[in-house]
Amino acid sequence: MRTVVLAFGGNALVPEGQSGTFQQQLANAEGMAGIVADLVGRGDRLVVTHGNGPQVGSLALQQEQGVDVTPAQPLFALGAMTQGQIGQLLELALRNHSPASPVQALALVTHVLVDASDDAFQEPTKPIGPVFEEDDAKRLADERGWRLVEDAGRGWRRVVPSPEPLDIVEDDAVRALVDAGTLVIAAGGGGIPVVRGDDGRLEGVDAVIDKDLVAERLAATVRADALVLITDEDEVSLDFGTPRQRPVHEMSIDEAEAHLAQGQFPPGSMGPKVTAAVRFLRNGGEVAIITSAEHVLAALDGEHGTRMVGGT
Amino acid sequence: MRTVVLAFGGNALVPEGQSGTFQQQLANAEGMAGIVADLVGRGDRLVVTHGNGPQVGSLALQQEQGVDVTPAQPLFALGAMTQGQIGQLLELALRNHSPASPVQALALVTHVLVDASDDAFQEPTKPIGPVFEEDDAKRLADERGWRLVEDAGRGWRRVVPSPEPLDIVEDDAVRALVDAGTLVIAAGGGGIPVVRGDDGRLEGVDAVIDKDLVAERLAATVRADALVLITDEDEVSLDFGTPRQRPVHEMSIDEAEAHLAQGQFPPGSMGPKVTAAVRFLRNGGEVAIITSAEHVLAALDGEHGTRMVGGT
Numbered sequence: 030m031r032t033v034v035l036a037f038g039g040n041a042l043v044p045e046g047q048s049g050t051f052q053q054q055l056a057n058a059e060g061m062a063g064i065v066a067d068l069v070g071r072g073d074r075l076v077v078t079h080g081n082g083p084q085v086g087s088l089a090l091q092q093e094q095g096v097d098v099t100p101a102q103p104l105f106a107l108g109a110m111t112q113g114q115i116g117q118l119l120e121l122a123l124r125n126h127s128p129a130s131p132v133q134a135l136a137l138v139t140h141v142l143v144d145a146s147d148d149a150f151q152e153p154t155k156p157i158g159p160v161f162e163e164d165d166a167k168r169l170a171d172e173r174g175w176r177l178v179e180d181a182g183r184g185w186r187r188v189v190p191s192p193e194p195l196d197i198v199e200d201d202a203v204r205a206l207v208d209a210g211t212l213v214i215a216a217g218g219g220g221i222p223v224v225r226g227d228d229g230r231l232e233g234v235d236a237v238i239d240k241d242l243v244a245e246r247l248a249a250t251v252r253a254d255a256l257v258l259i260t261d262e263d264e265v266s267l268d269f270g271t272p273r274q275r276p277v278h279e280m281s282i283d284e285a286e287a288h289l290a291q292g293q294f295p296p297g298s299m300g301p302k303v304t305a306a307v308r309f310l311r312n313g314g315e316v317a318i319i320t321s322a323e324h325v326l327a328a329l330d331g332e333h334g335t336r337m338v339g340g341t
Numbered sequence: 342m343r344t345v346v347l348a349f350g351g352n353a354l355v356p357e358g359q360s361g362t363f364q365q366q367l368a369n370a371e372g373m374a375g376i377v378a379d380l381v382g383r384g385d386r387l388v389v390t391h392g393n394g395p396q397v398g399s400l401a402l403q404q405e406q407g408v409d410v411t412p413a414q415p416l417f418a419l420g421a422m423t424q425g426q427i428g429q430l431l432e433l434a435l436r437n438h439s440p441a442s443p444v445q446a447l448a449l450v451t452h453v454l455v456d457a458s459d460d461a462f463q464e465p466t467k468p469i470g471p472v473f474e475e476d477d478a479k480r481l482a483d484e485r486g487w488r489l490v491e492d493a494g495r496g497w498r499r500v501v502p503s504p505e506p507l508d509i510v511e512d513d514a515v516r517a518l519v520d521a522g523t524l525v526i527a528a529g530g531g532g533i534p535v536v537r538g539d540d541g542r543l544e545g546v547d548a549v550i551d552k553d554l555v556a557e558r559l560a561a562t563v564r565a566d567a568l569v570l571i572t573d574e575d576e577v578s579l580d581f582g583t584p585r586q587r588p589v590h591e592m593s594i595d596e597a598e599a600h601l602a603q604g605q606f607p608p609g610s611m612g613p614k615v616t617a618a619v620r621f622l623r624n625g626g627e628v629a630i631i632t633s634a635e636h637v638l639a640a641l642d643g644e645h646g647t648r649m650v651g652g653t
Contacts, residue, residue, distance in 0.1 A: 113425025
């Protein structure tokens with residue numbers, strides 16, 4: 030029995046062109062559950078993770094609208110809320126896929142340890158939440174210690190650090206659940222970022238950890254055989270967006286690292302996915318796949334998507 | 342080793358007089374963690390549950406403030422968000438209590454099955470979310486199918502059903518975790534209510550399940566020895582709020598049922614706690630305690646609070 034870690038993008042539940050009503054998210058969750066169920070049907074053990082961009086954006090926006098009547102919570106608390114919200118949707122969709130013999134799915138609150146001295150904390154780059162007018166931006170910078178940057182032509186947005194994930198805090202429980210045959214949904218939105226103080230205590234920090242890099246940490250936690258990173262594209266391409274664009278169906282670790290070094294894969298899109306795949310395979314993983322939701326099964330059979338294998 | 346299910350009230354994190362800032366909730370979570378850690382230190386296995394009234398109220402209020410810019414989610418989705426939010430707070434507070442040898446705490450998304458034909462669905466009684474003007478109340482009743490009632494002198498509020506809890510949907514996973522030595526935080530806010538359709542599928546419904554009755558279901562799931570229900574009062578009283586008020590330190594199951602039948606314990610406060618205790622003991626539980634946070638340890642030793650034992 031293989032263990033597969035599957036990472037859905039943040040827009041899998043709220044794709045471009047949808048506003049994110051509950052009915053839309055429910056229908057999309059059911060589609061995602063179908064993909065997971067196909068893998069379960071092949072006899073694989075699944076661990077599922079997911080982004081939370083649209084959902085955490087909505088919560089950040091709502092709480093600024095309501096800030097005069099009820100206290101705003103830190104970003105990492107909103108992240109925890111989205112783990113509940115999205116975990117609920119995905120878990121129930123999975124349990125409902127075959128009601129007669131339901132998948133025993135379970136969504137967990139998951140923290141991810143980051144290093145307080147990570148360079149990312151010096152240079153916050155990840156925009157989050159609503160767009161503000163300049164006056165409000167200055168006030169929020171003062172009142173809450175936020176860093177805000179101008180988003181050309183639109184207004185001001187908060188930026189937060191995107192540090193490297195080190196470890197899944199709940200690793201023991203995740204392993205116990207996987208061993209017990211539970212389909213675990215974990216580390217949603219890249220996990221709730223925590224730093225360890227000198228006294229050993231963990232403290233939440235406002236940051237956004239890349240969910241593909243966290244998927245790799247999750248894969249290491251459960252010693253997964255396969256890491257599947259789902260994206261909008263059917264496969265990784267070289268010279269993307271140029272006339273020379275061409276798909277890559279197989280890539281060795283060395284080739285991937287060379288392409289990364291040449292800047293072939295931008296930081297905000299394929300970069301972290303290819304990096305996560307390389308780390309997974311260097312750590313002893315068997316196969317990493319980057320593909321779109323519709324091609325996951327075929328990609329595992331080597332017929333679509335981008336496939337990278339270890340030991341090369 | 343005894344297994345203890347401990348239920349905190351919804352205002353344990355946001356007591357009267359506090360607005361619910363993150364720092365307030367964090368400090369209160371650390372106090373709650375101290376109580377739990379004392380029980381863990383006695384060698385007990387703990388399962389923790391909690392209310393979510395203030396937190397779900399805040400989210401309901403915020404999303405109405407932001408309803409023109411991002412879609413409102415159903416109440417049960419807000420409940421799922423609070424399981425993430427509160428679960429995160431409690432879990433980290435528990436792990437931080439003894440950083441050198443942290444409690445392996447884990448917060449779960451938890452659904453609770455209710456019966457679609459429960460009488461409660463005919464007569465929604467539980468007020469939830471913000472107070473509306475009459476015009477808005479009528480519009481919301483039309484647009485969203487809400488039931489709203491006038492709250493004397495204040496305005497209109499939505500009311501939702503409060504059905505009986507039947508089962509914890511994630512029961513297998515909860516048992517596996519408890520067996521693996523994990524301190525489980527589950528069924529927050531009374532759980533996310535779901536009904537089972539004719540096709541066997543589970544569907545979220547907007548309702549609020551009493552958290553003490555759910556604590557009893559959780560206790561049955563893990564075959565707990567003790568059920569501890571924490572409240573603002575140090576113990577159960579008879580003729581509460583009258584000159585004849587007197588505390589009850591020991592109560593048999595039969596006495597408790599007689600008092601319930603006489604209307605000694607109001608539905609919104611001690612009623613569900615005493616009912617939960619009676620059900621727990623009738624199901625084979627050993628001891629049920631109703632007391633305040635500060636007296637939990639003494640109450641387990643029979644020195645404070647109200648103690649009910651089985652087999653009587």
